[in-house]
Amino acid sequence: PVHTVTTLPTTRGPGRPFDPPAELLEARRHGPISRYTFPGGVSGWLVTGYDLLKTVLADPRFSSRRDLMVHPTVDYGGIRFPPVPPGEFLLMDEPEHGRYRRPLMGKFTVRRMRLLTERVEQITAEHLDAMAEAGPPTDLVTAFAKPIPAIMICELLGVPRHDQDSFQRQFESFMDAEANEEDTVAAYVSTQHRLAELVAAKRARPTDDVLSDLTDSDLTDEELKGMALVLLAAGLDTTANMLALGAFALLRSPEQLAALRSDPSLTDRAVEELLRYLSVGKTFMRTALEDVELGGHLIEAGSPLILSYNTANRDPDRFADPHVLDLHRQESRHVAFGHGIHQCLGQQLARVEMRVAFPALVNRFPTLRLAVPDEEIALRAEISDIHGVKSLPVAWDG
Numbered sequence: 001p002v003h004t005v006t007t008l009p010t011t012r013g014p015g016r017p018f019d020p021p022a023e024l025l026e027a028r029r030h031g032p033i034s035r036y037t038f039p040g041g042v043s044g045w046l047v048t049g050y051d052l053l054k055t056v057l058a059d060p061r062f063s064s065r066r067d068l069m070v071h072p073t074v075d076y077g078g079i080r081f082p083p084v085p086p087g088e089f090l091l092m093d094e095p096e097h098g099r100y101r102r103p104l105m106g107k108f109t110v111r112r113m114r115l116l117t118e119r120v121e122q123i124t125a126e127h128l129d130a131m132a133e134a135g136p137p138t139d140l141v142t143a144f145a146k147p148i149p150a151i152m153i154c155e156l157l158g159v160p161r162h163d164q165d166s167f168q169r170q171f172e173s174f175m176d177a178e179a180n181e182e183d184t185v186a187a188y189v190s191t192q193h194r195l196a197e198l199v200a201a202k203r204a205r206p207t208d209d210v211l212s213d214l215t216d217s218d219l220t221d222e223e224l225k226g227m228a229l230v231l232l233a234a235g236l237d238t239t240a241n242m243l244a245l246g247a248f249a250l251l252r253s254p255e256q257l258a259a260l261r262s263d264p265s266l267t268d269r270a271v272e273e274l275l276r277y278l279s280v281g282k283t284f285m286r287t288a289l290e291d292v293e294l295g296g297h298l299i300e301a302g303s304p305l306i307l308s309y310n311t312a313n314r315d316p317d318r319f320a321d322p323h324v325l326d327l328h329r330q331e332s333r334h335v336a337f338g339h340g341i342h343q344c345l346g347q348q349l350a351r352v353e354m355r356v357a358f359p360a361l362v363n364r365f366p367t368l369r370l371a372v373p374d375e376e377i378a379l380r381a382e383i384s385d386i387h388g389v390k391s392l393p394v395a396w397d398g
């Protein structure tokens with residue numbers, strides 16, 4: 001008999017800000033896949049096991065298409081999502097997906113991203129200087145975690161310096177899962193408008209950036225706009241929340257923090273462990289295109305699947321003591337960046353940012369600490385796709 005999950009959890013366990021909700025860990029204990037009935041009665045599945053999740057991600061019979069998706073928590077009366085706009089390849093299958101991803105791949109290679117290290121160091125140093133100058137306390141989300149990835153992605157896309165702040169703010173309100181619908185729609189419309197202007201500007205006067213390079217291809221302005229939107233949507237919130245939540249996790253584990261401070265050679269491994277442990281990209285959806293046999297179950301054509309990346313990254317069959325943050329952990333093959341054709345395109349950029357920013361932060365402020373009790377740190381609601389903290393008040397000895 002297969003385990004059934006009736007409702008998706010809306011909160012995490014008390015005092016466990018980094019762990020997947022208890023209901024999901026419980027589902028994993030019953031097996032790598034559970035039944036889940038979507039609002040409106042659509043019958044689907046919830047995948048929590050590491051190996052099975054990778055199997056799904058490697059199988060083209062499970063689609064990423066947005067127009068096939070069923071919302072996991074809201075009943076839209078059987079209405080699925082509208083077709084995905086041109087260029088938004090995260091929510092497409094082959095061959096459309098590859099047509100957009102391919103021209104971007106060469107721009108995000110390990111080599112190219114390493115060349116950005118110095119720039120990331122500069123931006124990080126500027127923000128840490130500003131923090132030191134303003135003095136404690138400060139909110140690490142606004143002073144550190146958001147601006148570093150935002151500046152990097154704006155520079156990659158060629159957003160002019162004077163536009164970057166308002167660009168970022170607008171984009172944030174569009175991504176805010178807890179905002180009311182009217183505000184979200186307004187922010188979406190203006191983000192679309194600004195991106196269209198940006199593409200037109202690059203077409204007219206190309207500069208040295210990813211978007212300008214792409215104007216040299218057969219991609220239309222509509223398509224370029226969609227691609228830029230995916231880069232922003234996928235690259236900003238994820239990295240910002242890794243930096244903020246990562247700082248929170250380190251501050252809650254003084255021995256781990258001390259290890260990172262005393263041993264720079266630990267940095268790369270520490271970043272992979274934080275990626276696994278925090279899994280800020282919690283859940284993604286897929287839909288079966290045909291009947292598929294999976295883990296001993298028949299997944300019927302059209303069935304929606306919720307893939308719980310964060311639970312898979314805590315799979316005890318894969319990771320010893322999965323709920324322990326251990327920066328020395330040897331096993332680093334997590335699924336925090338996904339797997340298969342949609343595996344994170346920006347992972348090398350995210351790595352460079354984290355490898356620079358975490359050590360810089362903890363070394364610059366040897367007495368860094370939370371400025372409020374742990375329980376007062378407000379977490380993102382469980383309904384948002386990306387986990388994180390809303391703000392992270394910290395202090396240090398000035």
Ligand code: HEM
Binds near residue numbers: 090
């Ligand atoms: C896809 C996580 C940073 C660009 C993904 C996926 C995950 C992920 C899990 C796969 C989604 C799926 O399976 O459907 C993360 C995390 C990040 C991060 C945890 C930060 C630590 C970035 C950055 C960029 C980026 C900085 C861009 C500059 C993308 C793109 C895709 C993607 C374009 C879609 C790839 C495709 O559909 O082919 N990311 N990401 N990500 N990510 Fe990231």
